[in-house]
Amino acid sequence: MGLLDDKVTIVTGAGRGIGAAAARLFAREGALLVLAARSAPEVEALATELTATGAEAVAVAADLTTAAGAERTVAAALEAFGRLDAAFDNAGNGAVPVPLAERSEAEWDDAHALNLRGSWLCLRAQLRVMAAAGRGGAVVLNSGVGALVGGFGDGAQQAAKHGLTGLVKAATADYARYGIRVNAVAPGVVRTPGTEPFFAAGPEFGALVERSTPLGRAGADVEVAEAAAWLLSDRASYVAGVTLPVDGGIAATRRFD
Template structure:
């Protein structure tokens, strides 16, 4: 089996930086046309420029994944730009917690669940009918987390949201398996992103702890998550659906 792609179209949300940007670049490097989406227009356009500078084909469409009409317009815009949608990486997500469960606020709960869960649900709600209408195989990968595979102290709402993403992923995978649409999730541990730097820049010791929590002795690279996403979208993973792939340096093996 090959991971070769040709003449196909990928949509990446949360693609203004970090894992989303790296994955959009990886899709483009494989010859796919890429729709880059984010609420951060400057970052999203920056991703598009990086892809174009490398000889790839990309378009930016701004979208707040918590708004039904905007997600619908995103999928419609993808088809208007490139004629179809073959792969989707629903990566947009946030984490804003800093305390234990009883210290959280309703505003935090609504914000995290809105982006991380409703956003993934809305994206699949509009991506799947488009893939079905094309009558060809499609693949969707959702960003969950190792926090969706177990406990995440002081990040209980975030953990709940990522458990929910895995539930949506598995349910959609079963519902559309016979329609040749595969749905999987990628579950990163701590990855070197802006989100990581915000969490640990004030206390270098926390960064050292983050590295030590992985048996490999370091945090992950965005390119390593991008590689996992491309694998799950490729024909090499043709018999894989409903799976939550931990890319975690061995963290969940402990």
């Protein structure tokens, strides 16, 4: 028995990075997967890869900043598997750090469109179906250490991630009575295709990560996926409304310099 055995599970932002790592891990843990991302070739290739290993996975190309895109992923789960048990709302984006007053309105809106509004749209569609079905369920949002501590040059992202903390608490207040658990993971710096250019630019970024993180290193995408898998599983059956740091100790020590 895997952690997610026979759980119909949506993974958004599944084309690469943490989302792809989560999809592979969830498949090994027995989940039936709906993989969603804007890029159809990426999620289709991943679904084909997982199906070849014996997993069950379908791909959905969707713009998750829109209600139609969020609802399409839920509809795909119902069409393919007849129900929805869990979701890892991982889709998000980042930006090059600049001081808060130097952010443009377009950059601010872009940070919030996917990281906060898109997460809410996905969560809303998922909660509606789970509550109506009456079987409970679990959702994990991918937030970030910026939801827990301040950092230089990332104010738009931090505002969005703090919003996710409130979203998790509000969803718990409204939907725990239906047996639906909503939590979040808050990664620190994780090596993914999105962060690799920072590491590749020179040794300075890697050195910053090492001295800013008590564990002395960046995280791996699968380490975040492992935390999400546990929160989605029945082994976390009494955990609700939590934003769980998966950050190598940054939030515990308030170090991010």
